[in-house]
Amino acid sequence: MDTIFNPLVGGLLIGLTTTIYLLSVGKVIGISGILSQLLFSKERFLPFLFIAGLIIGGSAYGILTEQTVAFPEARSPLLLIVSGLLVGYGTRLGGGCTSGHGVCGISRLSPRSIVATLVFMAAAIITVAALN
Amino acid sequence: MYAIITLAAGLLFGLGLAYSEMTNPAVVIGFLDIFGDWNPSLIIVMASAIAVGMIGYVIKGKRLTPLLASKWQVPTLRNIDAKLIIGSSLFGIGWGISGYCPGPGLTALVNNPSEGFYFVAALIAGSGLHYFQTRITQK
Numbered sequence: 001m002d003t004i005f006n007p008l009v010g011g012l013l014i015g016l017t018t019t020i021y022l023l024s025v026g027k028v029i030g031i032s033g034i035l036s037q038l039l040f041s042k043e044r045f046l047p048f049l050f051i052a053g054l055i056i057g058g059s060a061y062g063i064l065t066e067q068t069v070a071f072p073e074a075r076s077p078l079l080l081i082v083s084g085l086l087v088g089y090g091t092r093l094g095g096g097c098t099s100g101h102g103v104c105g106i107s108r109l110s111p112r113s114i115v116a117t118l119v120f121m122a123a124a125i126i127t128v129a130a131l132n
Numbered sequence: 133m134y135a136i137i138t139l140a141a142g143l144l145f146g147l148g149l150a151y152s153e154m155t156n157p158a159v160v161i162g163f164l165d166i167f168g169d170w171n172p173s174l175i176i177v178m179a180s181a182i183a184v185g186m187i188g189y190v191i192k193g194k195r196l197t198p199l200l201a202s203k204w205q206v207p208t209l210r211n212i213d214a215k216l217i218i219g220s221s222l223f224g225i226g227w228g229i230s231g232y233c234p235g236p237g238l239t240a241l242v243n244n245p246s247e248g249f250y251f252v253a254a255l256i257a258g259s260g261l262h263y264f265q266t267r268i269t270q271k
Contacts, residue, residue, distance in 0.1 A: 007176035010152025014177065015184025017144040022188050024137050026198030027205045029145060031235040032259070039256060040263045046138045051238060053142020054149075058239030061150035069158050071244045072231075079229060080250035084237065086226025087251075088258020091234060094219025095209070098233040099145075101220070102178055107185025108206065115212050116220040121164075123224025128164040131229070 018104050030100020032091035094120070133200060146239060152177045155239045157231025157247075164228055 018029045031054070038047035091097040094116055096105060101120075105113020146155075153159040154177055162171035197203060227233050232240060232251050240248030 003171065003173055004176060007152040007154075007173040008180050010148045010150075010154065011177035011180030012184055013148035013151060014145060015181035015188075017141050017148060018181070018185050019188030019191075020144075021137065021141045022185075022198070022206070023191060023195075024199045024201075025134060026201040026203060028207065029141065031145075031233075031238070035234060035238070035255070036259050036263065039259060046134060049135055049139040050142040053139045053144075054146040054235060055142075055238055055242055057143035057146025057148075058150045058155050058235070059146070059242035061147055062155060062239075062243050067153055067156060069153060069156055069162070071156055072158050072247070074244070074246035075230070077250045080232075080247055081254040083226045083230035083232060084251040084254025085258040085261075086222045086229070087232065087234060087237065088226075088255040088260075089262050090219045090222030090224070090226055090258070092219070092259050092262035094216050094223055095207075097223060097235075098178075098227075099235060100207075103181045103185060105207075106178075107182050108189045110207070110210070112209055112212055112216055116216055119217055119220040120224035120227065123221045124164045124228035125166055127225045127228025128161055129167050132165060132168060 014099075014103060015107075018099075018107070022104075028100060028104035030096050030104065032088075032097040033095075033100055036092060090120075137200070145235070148177075148181075149235055149239065155236045155243055157236065157240075160231040160233075160236065161228075164231070 021027065021029050034047045034050050038044055038051055096113065096116060101113040101116040106117060149155050152173060154174065159171060159173055162169065163174035230251060234255060237251045237255055241252055
């Protein structure tokens with residue numbers, strides 16, 4: 001694990017994925033939106049495949065190789081529940097998360113996504129500073 | 133074909149997250165902690181993903197339709213309203229609390245199940261709260 005090389009290659013892989021998906025099916029990848037389609041839309045098959053692939057891909061690599069930074073010891077359920085509620089509600093109200101606004105939105109220079117990304121980054125940085 | 137592309141996209145996206153260690157909330161919090169022991173990884177991930185993504189939009193601009201679909205379905209909203217600002221603020225606070233945004237949170241179901249279970253249950257509840265609130269207010 002290298003603090004420059006791994007994020008660079010991981011990011012290129014993510015960008016390649018959003019690009020292939022865009023040019024083939026014509027849509028952006030926003031994980032909060034895809035999750036909400038899986039939960040609440042009538043067409044659940046494709047969102048299911050994407051989320052299943054995401055969980056498999058996102059865990060297979062970690063299982064096969066050693067990561068440099070240890071995963072946190074299980075933190076309090078209350079903290080995780082408050083966080084999950086805010087992330088779930090906030091991403092839907094704001095229309096996107098790190099993938100939809102942060103990667104896909106900024107890639108096409110959407111003013112909404114640029115503002116959203118600056119706001120959620122600032123809010124997260126302030127939250128971490130306040131909690132530490 | 134749609135199914136294969138969608139599954140492959142999920143797999144590759146997940147691999148990209150894991151390879152860059154974005155699936156680990158400790159790394160994400162290390163990035164957000166700009167006043168502490170700062171780890172630049174997340175900005176590198178986003179910058180490289182956006183750089184490739186921009187090439188995708190240049191290619192899109194030269195094509196009338198996607199390869200496998202009859203029309204583009206890229207979001208077209210342009211307004212910056214209170215919902216965008218409030219929603220993104222709430223998301224940022226939640227993200228800062230745990231270090232999980234939706235993708236890494238879902239992978240935590242396998243990577244760190246004792247955390248992933250609570251986070252994803254609440255993620256679904258929060259998303260559902262917005263869905264039902266929207267349905268009620270639209271009636």
